[in-house]
Amino acid sequence: MDRRTYLKASSGAVAALAFAGCLGDSGGSGSDDNGDNGDNGDDEKTSSDGKDDSDTGKILIGSDIPYKPFEYRTADGSLEGFDPGIAEAIFKGQLDREYEFKKAGFDTIIDSLKNKNFRLIMSAMTITDKRAEKVDFSDPYFTAYQTVAIRKGGGIEKLDDLKGKTVAVQKGTTGESAAEKVKEDFGGSLTIHSYDQIAGAFNALRNQQAVAVINDNTVNAEFVNKMDGVVFLEGEGEAAKQGKNAPDYLTLTIEEYGIAFRKDDDDLRKQVNEAIKAIKDDGTYDKIYDKYFEG
Incomplete structure (x- = not known):
């Protein structure tokens, strides 16, 4: 691996x-x-x-x-x-x-x-x-992945649970692009709030203004590791589809x-x-x- x-x-x-x-x-x-x-x-x-x-x-x-x-x-x-x-x-x-x-x-x-x-x-x-x-x-x-950070016990257990909800991202990032792709797959049933810095997105998650943050895995991990009650959304994703040794959290994309x-x-x-x-x-x-x- x-x-x-x-x-x-x-x-x-x-x-x-x-x-x-x-x-x-x-x-x-x-x-x-x-x-x-x-x-x-x-x-x-x-x-x-x-x-x-x-x-x-x-x-x-x-x-x-x-x-x-x-x-x-x-x-x-x-x-x-x-x-x-x-x-x-x-x-x-x-x-x-x-x-x-x-x-x-x-x-x-x-x-x-x-x-x-x-x-x-x-x-x-x-x-x-x-x-x-x-x-x-x-x-x-x-190499990085786009991933989804959520509040533990917040009712989001799989990607489809984001339908009709609000997610937070940073402006101009592949996290924002990945969220737009999810919105397209949901037929438009997703609200995306974009912030100048990723800290704003996680503040929105913490204050329940969003149910998830979509961003690079390593940066998401910084917040997951220090914010009580914030975890990665688990599940198979793009890494598993491409036959990679995927982590146990959902991967929306593989990026270089x-x-x-x-x-x-x-x-x-x-x-x-x-x-x-x-x-x-x-x-x-x-x-x-x-x-x-x-x-």
């Missing part, structure tokens, strides 16, 4: 931030970028002037921070998470390049990339055909994350692909993975 097809957030990573803090500022990841602005004002200030770097200068990385466990700030302000760990291994370890993360809202992050606010995107971004019309992706570096580049940045993209292969071959990838996930 490839453990990167069955993911659960580790209890150690969950304990890194307090519940209230996580709910207050969790970020977003996922699906089709539908923003129409270049820089939406959410970009984190850096020492750079925002201009595109040269082939030898510092590489600016756009990311929707925080989105634990992929990217988040610790109590002392340092940047942590799976994506920063992979970036360190790729850019510092393999390419000997300086790099810096720059905060950007997820729903406009692709347009910000095209406007040269940063050189590339590392933000738990799913590779999709629609996105690939706007950017070029690296080779996949992570990639690093996004502008269409004219082939040289760097090729270098990054070679670096991804190298860190997988030498065991560095597994060490970073083990730090943030178990399973």
Whole structure:
């Protein structure tokens, strides 16, 4: 079994931030970028002037921070998470390049990339055909599922129980796209409430404004592990249909994350692909993975 097809957030990573803090500022990841602005004002200030770097200068990385466990700030302000760990291994370890993360809202992050606010995107971004019309992706570096988080004892025992109910998602994510697909399968009998950040979706679940949250499995696991009475909806799904070693919770989709580049940045993209292969071959990838996930 490839453990990167069955993911659960580790209890150690969950304990890194307090519940209230996580709910207050969790970020977003996922699906089709539908923003129409270049820089939406959410970009984190850096020492750079925002201009595109040269082939030898510092590489600016756009990311929707925080989105634990992929990217988040610790109590002392340092940047942590799976994506920063992979970036360190790729850019510092393999390419000997300086790099810096720059905060950007997820729903406009692709347009910000095209406007040269940063050189590339590392933000738990799913590779999709629609996105690939706007950017070029690296080779996949992570496998994820879309899953359903529910309140235990809330009357939702199978996917069909969502008919006529309200679900919560984050704007611009594959969770939102997966919810739209469920709504279509239900003949329109589903209400979808979209939030700027995933924390808003889980607050809606906690306050009984929604019966479920649809989102990436690893990020859902962060909330499942720290919110009393919140669990994954169980059942077979897409992973089982495709003959994968499926987890015991329902999987709506199987997705691959990639690093996004502008269409004219082939040289760097090729270098990054070679670096991804190298860190997988030498065991560095597994060490970073083990730090943030178990399973």
